[in-house]
Each structure stands twice: as structure tokens, then as C-alpha cells.
Amino acid sequence: MEQPIEPWYKQFWPWVLIILPLCAVVASVTTLFIAIANKPDMVVEDYYKKGKAINVDLTRLDNAFRLALKFQLDVDQDNQVELTQLMGEKQQAALRLRFIHRTQKIKDFELLMTADANGLYSSHVEHSFDGKWTIQLESFNASWRIQTVDHFPSNISTLLDSFDRS
Numbered sequence: 001m002e003q004p005i006e007p008w009y010k011q012f013w014p015w016v017l018i019i020l021p022l023c024a025v026v027a028s029v030t031t032l033f034i035a036i037a038n039k040p041d042m043v044v045e046d047y048y049k050k051g052k053a054i055n056v057d058l059t060r061l062d063n064a065f066r067l068a069l070k071f072q073l074d075v076d077q078d079n080q081v082e083l084t085q086l087m088g089e090k091q092q093a094a095l096r097l098r099f100i101h102r103t104q105k106i107k108d109f110e111l112l113m114t115a116d117a118n119g120l121y122s123s124h125v126e127h128s129f130d131g132k133w134t135i136q137l138e139s140f141n142a143s144w145r146i147q148t149v150d151h152f153p154s155n156i157s158t159l160l161d162s163f164d165r166s
Contacts, residue, residue: 060138060145061145063144064146065162070085071160072157073157073160077153079124080125083095083113083121096111096112100134102133109129111123131151134147135149135150146160
């Protein structure tokens, strides 16, 4: 006597053959949604204007070089940021301190720092900033700029030096 043949949906191998390509389709659709939701920030729409702005930045770096400016930046565990001028013409106005994340523009932030009676610039940052950052320090009227790259958190002070053209 012959055994009755089971329908295909009750057998093991058809489901294995269906699930493998189905997993690939689900993974590719998921990857597509992730790529659409997290567009890269490094692409500049108007690259010509951005290229012309580089020349303005070089002029600001040259102005900082002429003033022989040098600052020391310290960040403690409580995200207290302190900036001390070590060399150059004493700055009387407020200073802009920018932290620019290497890959995620949404993490960028700027501090407007004013000096106390001792010439110490200090401010508190609300959020933590771990990783590698480009740090830009410029005058309030944007006549000069110093920049460097550093990694946080760090136990070593960051030097912002107009002689360093990084």
C-alpha cells in the first residue's frame, strides 16, 4: 500500500528554499531604508561657493599667524570648557569656539566665550562629546581663526596655535 503524499506546505525543504531568498530581500530593503534615513553630511551642494570660502579661511589663519596667537583648551569630566590665552595680542572681545564632528554634522556645536577678570574663558557644555573633533577658535568679528584636531575625552590640554596650520 502506498502512503499518501503530503501537501508541499507541510514539507520541510520547500520552506527552506523559500526562507533563504526571503531573508535576502528583507535585509536589502532594511539596508535601503537605513541608507535613505542616514544621508551623509559631507556632500556639499554648492561646491564652488565652498571652495571660494576656503580662501577666506586662509586669510583668517594668516591674520592669527600675524598676531602670534596661542591658546590652551581644557575640558574636564563635567564638560567644563576652559580656554586660556598663552601668547599673542590680548583679546578683549568674546571668542567663538566651535566643535565640529568629523562625520556627523548634527553633533556640531558652538560656544560664545567671554573672559573673566583673570582673562580665563570658561563655559559649560550640556552634552558629552566623545570622539575626534575639529576645533575652531575665532574672534567675535571673524577677523582671525585658529583650528586644530583633537580627540575627547583627554587628560592632556589641547593647544590652539596659530603657527600650526592643521
